[in-house]
Amino acid sequence: MKKTPRPLIPLSKWKSNEKDNKNHAKQKSEKSHLLSESLAKIKKDIGHSPDIIIREVKIGTVEIVLAAVIYVDGLADKDLIHHTILQNLMIDLRETRLQEEITSQKIIQQIKEFSLSAGELEIIKNYQTDYEKVYETILSGDSVILIDGSSEAYKIGTKGWEGRGVEEPTSEQLVRGPKDGFTENIRTNTSLIRRRINDINLVFEPIKVGKRSKTEIAITYIKEIANDKIVDEVRERLERIDIDAILESGYVESLIQDETYTPFPTVYNTERPDAVVGGLLEGRVAILVDGTPFVLVVPALFIHFMQSSEDYYQRADISTLIRLLRVGAFLLSLLTPAAYIAVTTYHQEMLPTTLLVSLTAQREGVPFPAFIEAVFMELTFEILREAGIRMPRAVGAAISIVGALVLGQAAVEAGLVSATMVIVVSLTAIASFVTPKFNMAISVRMLRFGFMILAATFGLFGIILGLIILIAHLCSLRSFGVPYLLPFAPFVLKDQKDGIIRLSLWSLKTRPKLVSGKDNVRENTPKPSP
Incomplete structure (x- = not known):
């Protein structure tokens, strides 16, 4: 059987294809060079520590794209990284639903839309111009994914360090009342408050404090119940803090208190979630600091320190x-x-x-x-x-x-x-x-x-x-x-019902006058009767 001769490719078209292949190879080389430069800079800045893990992977089979997963051993959850990141990245893209020719840009798009299945995903755009956001993400316990050919870095929520569980507070013992207390994990602490207040008006405003530590702080209050002026004052005082590190909430307390030269505390601190929730429902503002079980509550009055959560139980x-x-x-x-x-x-x-x-x-x-x-x-x-x-x-x-x-x-x-x-x-x-x-x-x-x-x-x-x-x-x-001596000086008659003398719960119909905001009504329960 006589074979049909293969048609000759015109020389101009052959040179054009060769030029395209060279351009494609050059672009691919430049992309790999960009990724290698990024990894080299990260290794130079923070990668010499043995707990900084840089895992390089190859994605795809037909068109291979290089990627790197970076995290801190001990701060990130290894199991979560393995199951939600690495396994999903190392897939065979020949079985994808893409009908067109597979290219690196399509692989990147596929990874963004389908492969990264973590619950918390944030895109850091143009990370090559400013690596601070990348470093802050890695050192806070999250993972960062860098993909060859993409100017975006992908922040994956993988915090998972060892921590103390919820235990009974040691500094505030009660005969009757909840036995759970705050821990050193700010996310655990926010959940302890959230489970007691199922209200969309409960607000947690995050803020980073400390040039070196970058400690996470959450300003917590209930909209309409909290006084807007007090919330603004808390926010302004926290933003004024300029210090290397915040190691405990006592640092924040000493830097935001009204009066330094006084033996009396003007910021209330507690390990009890129910005490914080009670303050929030009165219109106060709570300040949660990552790394400590002591939560700050402001404003703090003198009579506040003579009261206990058990008084209301x-x-x-x-x-x-x-x-x-x-x-x-x-x-x-x-x-x-x-x-x-x-x-x-x-x-x-x-x-x-x-x-x-x-x-x-x-x-x-x-x-x-x-x-x-x-x-x-x-x-x-x-x-x-x-x-x-x-x-x-x-x-x-x-x-x-x-x-x-x-x-x-x-x-x-x-x-x-x-x-x-x-x-x-x-x-x-x-x-x-x-x-x-x-x-x-x-x-x-x-x-x-x-x-x-x-x-x-x-x-x-x-x-x-x-x-x-x-x-x-x-x-x-x-x-x-x-x-500080409210409600005794100035004397507020309505607030005497929850001062030294505590009336029945059904009579505590209003919140403290000078502390709360627009919503001043606490309850409308009638007096119990047979």
Whole structure:
């Protein structure tokens, strides 16, 4: 059988095809060169660390496209990367639905539309002009995909580092109430709030703070309930922060508080999601910081630190009694040593004769005045308390209790202090633990020494002078523009229903006046009746 001779290709067309092939090869070489340059720069900038993983892959069989997946080992979820990225990229594109000739641009389009099945996908355009976004994505735990021939980088949400699970808060114990607490993962913390407020008006505004750490912070509030002026003030103060790193929410607290030179906290912090949700429903703004379980709530009022989440889970009369007890314990922890010093030093006539004789007999062999006694015992107890906190948990409590008993008894027997002084200092220490918030209790511990000095110098007149100065200072404080002693100064009659005295839930119909925004109505539930 005679074969049909193959038609000759014109020389002009042959040269044209050869030119096209050369141009195609040149373009392909330039594309590969661009990808290799990008990988070389990334390796030079951050790739020398052993935890930076750069996985290069080939996509397709007929038309091969080079790609690279970059992530940080330990911050990204390897299983998620393997199942949602690598497996989907390494596909045989001969079986695709594309009817035309397969080209690299079509492969890239196919990858964008079908292959990347991760839930969180973001495109970084023209990444070669600014690699900062790429680096920030990689170092935050997400993955970046670079594809040969594309000026776009693809950010895939693959955060998956090891973290602590949801546990009961250690700093705020409740008898009745939820047992879950915030963790160091900001996404877990937002979910704990979201599950309690199923409202589209709940807003989480993200912001990055810290030139080196680029810590993620979320401004949280409920639209229409929160005061817009307070939200704007929070946003402005956070944007003013210019610091290398934010390692804990205490950094943010110290950088956004209204007054620096005050012993009283003007920013509330808590580990409890229900406490944060309660503040949000009153119109406050929460600040969530990644890497810490302590969430900040502003504005913070003085009475806020005397309240607990459990107050709203008990009956109104029980909650009122407990709040009165807390305020009384606050005053005891602040003034008891000072009052003892003033009375025994300057105002013995105020004591009954029998008690005065007993105190005189006890102090007969003590070589120091009452002020030196009190300072010595207070400093000793503060050292024991701090040692109990810092020592291993197994022996910390034992050291605190045994140390206090042994030292107190030995000091009395040695004649260094009187037995009454040991009782006074012990009562003061116990009363200081009644305050729900640790940072407010620390404020009292500092002020106590000032009142002791005033009492030793001027007696009861010094204590009264100290109280006048203290109240004037409290009246001058603001928390994000809101008076610190609200609702007592200025006096707001409607807000007294949830101050020191807590009325029944059905009577708490409105939110705090100067804190909340447009939606000031909390509930319209009628009074329960049979």
